[in-house]
Amino acid sequence: MEKFIKRIPKEIKEIDRYQKGKSTAQVKEEYDLEKVVNLASNVNALGPAIQVIDTIQAEAKNVNAYPDSESSALKEGLAAKYDLAAEQVFLGNGSDEIIDLLLTLILEPGTEVIQADPTFVKYELAVKSRRGKSVKVPLTADYKHDLAAMEAQITDQTRAIFICNPNNPTGTMLQAEAIESFLSRIPDDILVIVDQAYQEYITDPEFFSGVDQLAKHSNLVLLRTFSKAYGLAGMRIGYALANSSLVSLLNKIRGPFNINILAQQAALTALESESYLKTCHDLNASQKEALYQKLEKLGLEYIQTESNFMMINLEKSDQEVYQKLLKKGVIISPGSQFGMENWIRVTIGTRADNEFFIRNLKKVLMN
Numbered sequence: 001m002e003k004f005i006k007r008i009p010k011e012i013k014e015i016d017r018y019q020k021g022k023s024t025a026q027v028k029e030e031y032d033l034e035k036v037v038n039l040a041s042n043v044n045a046l047g048p049a050i051q052v053i054d055t056i057q058a059e060a061k062n063v064n065a066y067p068d069s070e071s072s073a074l075k076e077g078l079a080a081k082y083d084l085a086a087e088q089v090f091l092g093n094g095s096d097e098i099i100d101l102l103l104t105l106i107l108e109p110g111t112e113v114i115q116a117d118p119t120f121v122k123y124e125l126a127v128k129s130r131r132g133k134s135v136k137v138p139l140t141a142d143y144k145h146d147l148a149a150m151e152a153q154i155t156d157q158t159r160a161i162f163i164c165n166p167n168n169p170t171g172t173m174l175q176a177e178a179i180e181s182f183l184s185r186i187p188d189d190i191l192v193i194v195d196q197a198y199q200e201y202i203t204d205p206e207f208f209s210g211v212d213q214l215a216k217h218s219n220l221v222l223l224r225t226f227s228k229a230y231g232l233a234g235m236r237i238g239y240a241l242a243n244s245s246l247v248s249l250l251n252k253i254r255g256p257f258n259i260n261i262l263a264q265q266a267a268l269t270a271l272e273s274e275s276y277l278k279t280c281h282d283l284n285a286s287q288k289e290a291l292y293q294k295l296e297k298l299g300l301e302y303i304q305t306e307s308n309f310m311m312i313n314l315e316k317s318d319q320e321v322y323q324k325l326l327k328k329g330v331i332i333s334p335g336s337q338f339g340m341e342n343w344i345r346v347t348i349g350t351r352a353d354n355e356f357f358i359r360n361l362k363k364v365l366m367n
């Protein structure tokens, strides 16, 4: 092997690459289909608000310039929304980038990060890329984070704990009380990173916001994104709300122009489109109830969700059902990729998307 490759640490070489699902275009082409409904990646089925599309179009002529390195207008917009100082807001090229930067700051080879199992696959990838160790703690019987068991895994090597709330892939959520009491028990030299990618879809009134906890807990990081409810996954923009000293360290190690010009403007307009966000939330809330009813009629077990996706237990090979659904033009995520064999994860789409899914699921399960 080439010498330079030999020098690369084995922990890096052993990483399994992130498995991206098939795209709508790929499935259309591969199976010669006209209609394909993609319910695999939890993006907003309604797309971004129309004002956001207008903003992106209007801004397109300015892309010869570099973006504002500070993303000042957007940062201030977010600070105002949450009644925080702009210095407590950090913007990233998706929350993915923020996860990477946070771990770059705090991990050294051999140090540990505690996470649930299953949870968002990105965490483990990011930890392994920095030659750290992911300590995985199984979910409780009701598919929620087992905070007591996670706390019990703390050692002098622990640098961070991820809480994905609502959790991807299960859609389950811990209420405010549970997370607040957890925070009060965790030493403040361990970061508690609460990933709130699906925050805008929550319907449970006892939800954890965390914004009011930032003043109390300097080790708390809230991660949010424009990728899901705001419909901007392709723009790559997410943010963290955290202690200003931590934000200032993150600013030292980020790319100076990590948020592109279109993303800054699109996100700012999206923030101002509150009523559209409510439309998306309400559609998701009503469609999840409609899906529950249909699944009950089919006699299928499912996990109640606080997000825009849900896990369904098919009691038969998820890989097989995944393949059969693909042929019919429905893309879902097989649960075995998260260690939940026989389950599938399905994004809640529009009413028409969901009906198309249920119709085809029935057909696939019949034969």
Ligand SMILES: *Cc1c(COP(=O)(O)O)cnc(C)c1O
Binding pocket: 042, 093, 094, 095, 096, 097, 120, 164, 168, 195, 197, 224, 225, 226, 227, 228, 233, 236, 237, 238
């Ligand atoms: C989709 C998702 C994100 C969003 O990542 P971006 O990089 O902001 O697109 C973050 N966390 C979880 C758990 C997700 O499912």
